[in-house]
Amino acid sequence: MKYAVILAGGVGSRFWPFSRELEPKQFMKIIGEASLLQATIQRLKGLVDPACTYIITNNIYFYEVKAQITKFRIPDKNIILEPQGKNTAPAVGLCAKLISQLDQDAVLLVLPSDHYIKNVGNFKKTLKKAIACATNNFLVTIGIKPTAPSIGYGYIRVGARCLKLGSRCLALGSNCLAYKVEKFLEKPDLNKAKKYFKDKKFFWNSGMFVWKASVFLEEVSKYLPKLHANLRLINSVNDIPKIWPKIEAISVDYGIMERSRRIALIPADFYWTDLGSWDALTEIFPKDKKGNISTADVLNLDSEGVCVFGRGQRLISTIGLKDVVIADTPDALLVCDRSKTQEVKKLVEMMKSLQRKEHQVHLTERRPWGSFTVLQQGVGFKIKLIEISPGKRLSLQRHKNRAEHWVVVSGTAKVTSGDNVNLVHSNESIYISKGVKHRLENLGRSAIKIVEVQTGAYLQEDDIERFQDDFKR
């Protein structure tokens, strides 16, 4: 049986300010109506059964993943949660271990959740070739034919000779299914990248892999014996929190692929990008005659190669710029030379060290029950717009220092306030006094919106005492 193992634990900071620690790239809608994670799942339709699709992610992303995968009928138990990120080798090893307990012959399609792929038909053909190859006990990596001397990707050098797949020997050329892998190479400098780009033996390392769970675990026991020993101690997801802290972080590439001798490469026959930076993103959007991209409300005067990505609701105007990326969100703006988009990571590090919060959360913060946006705060007051998803409720809670005025502006809210329970309809309001236990609930089938005006001397989020919570907070 075929299984998908989708890696969705990344904290990708390179799309800041669109991505944040709590809303990383894989959960973002970059282009179209599906998030990158959802697009990754959609691409597998007809190839892997939803019941065989696993998603491994960090604990903190559980509700986000759950909300995003609902429509694909993937069972919640297929969301595997890591208490801490340990890079890819432990994550893939864990899934291999858990899945092989259910199916000894399982073939795993290991797929990052934050890449962009065009031509799904060819994607599936490539994966089918990889599955055939993996069935013959190879670790298969999907290689991308370079289209530019990129310094943003790792490279793989292949041998000239084809692989034997079972008894079948395949000629190099258009019919060849697989290459023997000679070497994995780190991201090169520009000179090396230019050399690699000219040489037909070099592929980009896509991070997409196909192998039998059993074969991968054999290689783990050989090259990462400590990890293997720890994985043996995990017999169910309940064991993860105990064992995980002991595990060392290491990537599949570094831990296994650079060492194993049974690796095959299948060339990809589709457009692929790992969307590793804002500049990579500019590849996939339509441009005007002067190379400008506008995904917002933009007025451009004499600008060239200016890529504007908007998420605020405001006008963005440019005059006389050349090759600049502008990424606009309600609480943070980035204006970056297009050749420097790799440096966004450094900027995020700066914010961390300055203990800011713009790298962590958006102004609209998601919660398992919906989201809230702080619209304004001043001395003694804070104004929030609260959205509650259908069927969801906030915790039963109490604040020591603040009162809350709620005006329902869309839908009907069930409001608990002390011993009273009321239905508060659109255009009605209710007042929650300081110190009174209260709860907001959406019994309806569409989201409801509530304007909350908090008043009080102390208005931080930590002034909350929870008595019951559907989300175990």
Added chain:
Amino acid sequence: MKYAVILAGGVGSRFWPFSRELEPKQFMKIIGEASLLQATIQRLKGLVDPACTYIITNNIYFYEVKAQITKFRIPDKNIILEPQGKNTAPAVGLCAKLISQLDQDAVLLVLPSDHYIKNVGNFKKTLKKAIACATNNFLVTIGIKPTAPSIGYGYIRVGARCLKLGSRCLALGSNCLAYKVEKFLEKPDLNKAKKYFKDKKFFWNSGMFVWKASVFLEEVSKYLPKLHANLRLINSVNDIPKIWPKIEAISVDYGIMERSRRIALIPADFYWTDLGSWDALTEIFPKDKKGNISTADVLNLDSEGVCVFGRGQRLISTIGLKDVVIADTPDALLVCDRSKTQEVKKLVEMMKSLQRKEHQVHLTERRPWGSFTVLQQGVGFKIKLIEISPGKRLSLQRHKNRAEHWVVVSGTAKVTSGDNVNLVHSNESIYISKGVKHRLENLGRSAIKIVEVQTGAYLQEDDIERFQDDFKR
């Protein structure tokens, strides 16, 4: 007697998005706590009596000017209102006419309200020289010694010989009070500007003038006889609305200065800029070692010559930029190459032709009674933060299509709702039903803040029926 005539009717679009049609440059706080208009008035302290200070502006700016000049004890009647802007010659002519009716020997200091001047001591010394010269029946212009080959200013070429002031002949050199003016020159191209800059006979035209009202009116009768005839028909401010539409727009420079033969130039002995563009603004702010200016919450990575002006409450980050101006407001962002800041005017023209609103008003819109900010709007609701100035009240009004929930978050509001009048204190709320006459009033001594949540199907500003209004709207 000396009189100040301050020209405050400009719609200066070159500081967009900071300036807007309804909040032009002269009312902005560019640097420090005073607006440019207020700074212009402050500079005259000890030189001109507040009772002799006149401000001529457009009708629509009356309440803004009134609010800004309160603290200077300038009487409201000294605010002269133009129904339409007609450029500087009619404005100055009108003030000359009205003031000469009160004082035949009046000497006028004609001053733009939107310039930036450093060294007030020297400014006053220069003006005193100009007054001495004007007393001898010259039209005096203040000339600025060029500090760069600017293409943004008009130039004045002076003669080598000094003027006779009465019987006193003054030698050219450090003691010379005044130059004879040979020619006014339009804004030059860069080649001409370089030539002018090298030649000691050239000055920048500052637009600051000193003359007797009677002498100016004589020159108007000579060179602009139609204007003079119309001014004769204005015997009090009540005559302005009738006569003004007939008057042709023309500048003092073009209409009088380029033609008159009794012009003297007094060189300025102080730092001056007309703040004609964002780039001009960069001159007056402190810079870091790489020439970056940060007047906002900024993170700069490898940027040089980047000037960030912030008015939003958000983080602005830049990477690898060179010589760029970023001007950030809550509803509009400008990112402009520093050599192209003159083009902002074109951008504003684009917005006009697209019938946008970002060139007209800020997100926080000022009103005679205070201001309001639309924080959010969605289907069926709009959230506003309303501030009411001490002692002010909104009109008694009614809305056909919307209800309003008010939560007072600071101060105490007097609320009229139908036949009821209530005091609504901080942390209290009140509901105004659709169709009910209502009014908000601030009886206190400091501003009050109210969160307004509007609900209804139609939420535009034009759904308002006014029954009484302190501001004659």
